Amino acid sequence: MSGLGGAERPGQVKMAQAVRHAIEHDEHVAVQAGTGTGKSLAYLVPALRHAIESDSAVVVSTATIALQRQLVDRDLPRLAESLADLLPHEPQFAILKGRRNYLCRYKATAGWPDDEEEGLFDPRDISATGRMVQRIQDWAEETETGDRDELVPGVNEQAWRQFSVSARECLGAQRCPSGAECFAERARERAGQVDVVVTNHALLAIDAMEDFAVLPDHDVVVVDEAHELVDRVTSVVTDELSEAAVAMAVRRVGRLIEQSVADRLQEAGEDLKALLAVAPPGRLDTLPGVLGVTLSVIRDAAFACVTALGPRGADRDDPEKAGQRKAAFTALDEIHDTAARILEAFGVESEVDRAEVVWLDAATDRRPPVLRVAPLTVGGMLRDKLFADRTVILTSATLALGGTFEGMARQWGLGPPRPDGPSPETGSPSPAPQDDDTPASGDGGSAADSRSTDEGTSASEKEGPPRAKGWTGLDVGSPFDHARSGILYLARHLPQPGREGLPQAYLDEIAELIEAAGGRTLGLFSSMRAAKAATEALRDRIGVPLLCQGDDSTSLLVQRFADDPATCLFGTLSLWQGVDVPGPSLSLVIIDRIPFPRPDDPLTSARQRHVAAKGGNGFMTVAATHAALLLAQGAGRLLRRHSDKGVVAVLDPRLATARYAPYLRASLPPFWTTDDPAKVRAALRRLTTT
Structure with a gap:
């Protein structure tokens, strides 16, 4: 494969061997591979070999369009050309979307x-x-x-x-x-004829969850950017209900049935609009009586409209009317099923039995208030629908949180790793004292992925569906020498972050660090409000250009940041995971606080409460895992190529002092660590002169 160029990377070879072993032995493997490992080639080579030898497609699922394009525009064409003489035919590939x-x-x-x-x-x-x-x-x-x-x-x-x-x-x-x-049918037909199908996590979830097949037959799935899988699947299986959705269903069905039947649904939608307009946003732990009645009327009125439409297969000889009827059926089914799902979410005896969470999103300038319903866990769905019948390769630069893969594995619905599997080589997890800020003993964390059975016993307490496939976790490391190339600065001396915005001490610290770095700073903030506040306070103070997310499109801001080493860029969530700026333009990553989820976030707070009700530690299982993942992703912005050097500065002193801090630090790359601000500023000044 000399056509690919480059040098041999031990981590890449190790990963390729692990992927080949998993495919040959029909088991799952989770591989943490740091930036620069070349993980796409490490999984594509054994995957292509399997696809051609078995005459069965391999599906590669990603979370971002950027990686999909990288695979189909760069990695796969180069690999296909290099392998053409070594395989029975030149590998073929295609991209498939929803x-x-x-x-x-x-x-x-x-x-x-x-x-x-x-x-x-x-x-x-x-x-x-x-x-x-x-x-x-x-x-x-x-x-x-x-x-x-x-x-x-x-x-x-x-x-x-x-x-x-x-x-x-x-x-x-x-x-x-x-x-x-049909363009969509042509894309599906093309995907059915190739060796590798590149798709996204949402379509992978739809293919697994729905009764109809979306992807071609396959027995191997590679999930790249696997740290995003649970959130993307959760989005797919989250339903919403609003007056606007009801009104659209009424418009679609209005000319096809008697007006009086459609009017009943329209009136129920108007009642829902009035109720949601005055209801406080947030999680609904109990169902208000008047809302329950309104949802029941919507459910029944939608069913009455479906009945009035008649047989679903009618009008086969009239495509235009068939299209109108199909659109009406679809809208009505969604209204009916979502209203029924919300009502059923409250039919439990205790928090332990709860399977779903319902909440109200407040109105915005672009949409009215919306009721949403989501599962407390998607682990059971993934276990039964994705992992049961396929070999799954899961990979990302961030999977071993707190030094172990088991936190992510619980979210995916996998049990304990195979005992005789390869050592993850991530270091031992930090000891966990038993208090409110640390993990509970036993399997309490896995309670987030258990559901009640008919006998009242949770799936975590008795055998569920047969689990024929085991799994192993492997950390192949990184080609970067983190201890020599990067510093983790823990600002132990700063006050704890408060709810009233950034303390003045934080602003002073940021200004001093930026001055020492000569710009070259990516500021990752826990909220857009904090990012904007820091920008307003420092833009005229630091003497270098300062950009803030929202000033322009994110892609253009990142490009301006990369083009001018003196420039700083402040922002929030999408910058934590979506910035790739190698070279001298990025020498300092500042993180204002540990990125715990908001206490009032409906889904994460419900998941924490559910884990606690099952006897586990909700804080560690949900909030700390979320924070560890984002911290690792944010810190990963610093080193993007071998020559990069710099500092990751975390201003939140809890990363140095809290009881859960060792768990979070064990999730970060192994940078040299200090809490001495003078040493950090001196190191940054040296970098500006090299």
Whole structure:
């Protein structure tokens, strides 16, 4: 494979061997591979070998579009060329996205029910959305793929929705007049003929959870960016209900059934609107009586509309009417099922038996109040739907939290690792004193992934479905010498962060560090409010350019930051995981506080409470795991290539003093650590002169 260039990396070889072993022995493996390991080639080589030898596709799932593009535009073409002479045929690959990502030819040309009250936007409309609609119509005449990502510049969701359908709305290739030319079907057909299918975590979840197949037959899945898997799957299985959704269902069904039947659903939607307008946002631990009655009426009225529509397979000879009926069925089913799901979420005797959480999101400028319902855990779903029938390779730069893979494994629904598996080589987890800030003994943490059975015994307390496949965890390390290239600075002397914004001592510390670094700083803040406050306080004080997330598009801000070494960039969540700036433009990463989830976050707070009710430690299982993952991701922004050097400065003194601090520090790269600010500033000054 000399065509790939580069030098041999021991971690990459070790990972490739582990992936090959997992595939050959039909077991799962979780591999932590630091930045620079070359993990994509490490899993693609054995995966391609298996795909060609078994004549079965391998699915590679990622969390970001950037990695998908890297795989299909760079890694796979180079690998296919290099392996062409060593394999029976040149490896083939394709990218596959959800149906919503492809233009629907039939919807673009036929009389389809409108999602907006005003109907399809007039192309002559001077509004931005109207201009986007016109661009889509022009693009539809020339595109060969129908892939939304190829429409540059992009368009907003409101415009794109006029030209796309979900899998449930689709008429099907056999019934649709445009089925023979369907972009989504062509992409699926292409994916069924290749060795490697690149997709995303959401589509992987849909394929696993739904009754219909989305991906081609496969027996091996590679989950890259696996630290994102649980959140992405949770998003897929989270449902929402609002007056706007009810109103859309009424519009879709209005001309197809008697008006009096549709009016009942419309009136129930208006009642829901009035209730949600005055309800306080946040988690609902009990169901208010009047809301329960309204949800019951919505559920029953939606079912009455479905019944009035008649048989689902009717109007086969009238594609236009069939499309209208399919869209109406889809909207009504979603309304009915979500209302029923919310009602069922409260039908439990105790917190131990609870399986789902319901909360109200407040209205914004762009949407009305929304009721949401989500599972407390997706581990059981993943265990039964993803891991049971496939060999799964999970990899990321951040998987061994607190020095062990078992925290992530619990979230994925996996049991203890195989006893005779390879040592994870991550170091021993820190001892855990038994108090409110540290893990409970035993398997309390795994309670977050247990559900009650008919006999009242949780899945964690008795055998569930047969688990034929074991799993192992392996940390192949990093090609970087973290102890020589980076410093972890723990600002032990600073006060604990408060709720009233950044203390003045934090602002002073940030200014001194930036001055020593000569700019070159990425500031990662726990909230946008903190990032903006720091920007306003320091922009005129530090004497170097200071950018803040929100000033422009994030991609442009990152580019400006990378182009000018003197520039600083402050921001929040997307910068913690999405910035890749090698070289002299980034020598200092500042983290203002340990990124625990917000105490009032409905889903994470419900998960903590549920773990505690099961006898576990909710703080460590949920909040500390969340913080450890983000801390590791944020610290990973510093070293992106071998020549990089610098400092990760954590201003929150709890990382040095709290009882849970050893667990969090064990999740970080093995930087040289100090709490001496003078040593850190001196090191940063030396870097500016090299």
